[in-house]
Amino acid sequence: MSSEEKAERLRRALASGGLRSTGVIRATADRVRTITADPAEVIPNADMVIIVVPAFAHGALLRRIRPCVSERTAIGCMPARGGFEFGAAQLAAVGGDVPQTLFGLQTLPWSTRVTTVGRRTHIHAIKGEVVLAALPAGRAPALAARISKMLGIRVVPARSFLGLTIGNPGQIIHPGLMYSHFRWWRGEEYAGDRVPRLHAEVTDETGVLVERLSEDAVATARALEAKTGGALGLEAV
CATH class of the missing domain: 3.40.50.720 (NAD(P)-binding Rossmann-like Domain)
Structure with missing residues (x-):
């Protein structure tokens, strides 16, 4: 753990019933050997x-x-x-x-x-x-x-590793969503119920933006492969 405070929080949770997950994986972790910072x-x-x-x-x-x-x-x-x-x-x-x-x-x-x-x-x-x-x-x-x-x-x-870097989905999805939500924002404050929800309020237009970013990453990988004869191992992009 990054801090003793967080480690102690997990220890208390473990002692009082375990760490739980819901959704598509329903499970309880109650036999963790060591929790430490x-x-x-x-x-x-x-x-x-x-x-x-x-x-x-x-x-x-x-x-x-x-x-x-x-x-x-x-x-x-x-x-x-x-x-x-x-x-x-x-x-x-x-x-x-x-x-x-x-x-x-x-x-x-x-x-x-x-x-x-x-x-x-x-x-x-x-x-x-x-x-x-x-x-x-x-x-x-x-x-x-x-x-x-x-x-x-x-x-x-x-x-x-270069394939992971170019094909990193976070650098495609997150900027695409942020740009879509806030490109017309000019500094005004949002009321609590009007704050955009990053993933829950994705539109078809957002999907197009993200797809274009993805196409740029793929095109970069294919261009590098063409120049190096496939030596860089970018098949995963």
Whole structure:
């Protein structure tokens, strides 16, 4: 956990009935071995660490866990978004052991929202598949099979992290929705019941905007493939 306060909140929830999910996955987590804000309590003996935080927090979390990571620890991120591999590779500049395997998932395997902080989440949908990239790239198939077994979803190995970066759905969907909602906004305040709902109020026009952004990403990938003879491994875009 990122703070002792958040860790303690989850401990209390676990003690009073467990962490629960509703929606397409109805489950209770009541046998969590360790909840902690101290990386030294859980990471030194781990063979895999999966980071699940927003992209802006990747760097800070990597710096926190750095003293506890050994070269045998595979460091992954879900979702990786663009550039995770560069931030993780900077661990080498600190000195000491450097993880020999990095990996990232292009997106979260589920569409989900927290309904009660520290206690309950609602899972709206399970995604059909998720793309995974790794460094070294040759380790992606084995990692994809392992993560697929852990999460119970189809995980497809990609040949490069660049494919994850160009095909990152967050950089397409979120700006498209924001632009659609606010391109005519001129600073006026919204009444509480008039604040646009980012996903719930999507229009056909919004869909067209998002599709055009997606087409730009695909065109970029195809152009790079044409120039490099397919050497960059961008099939996942």
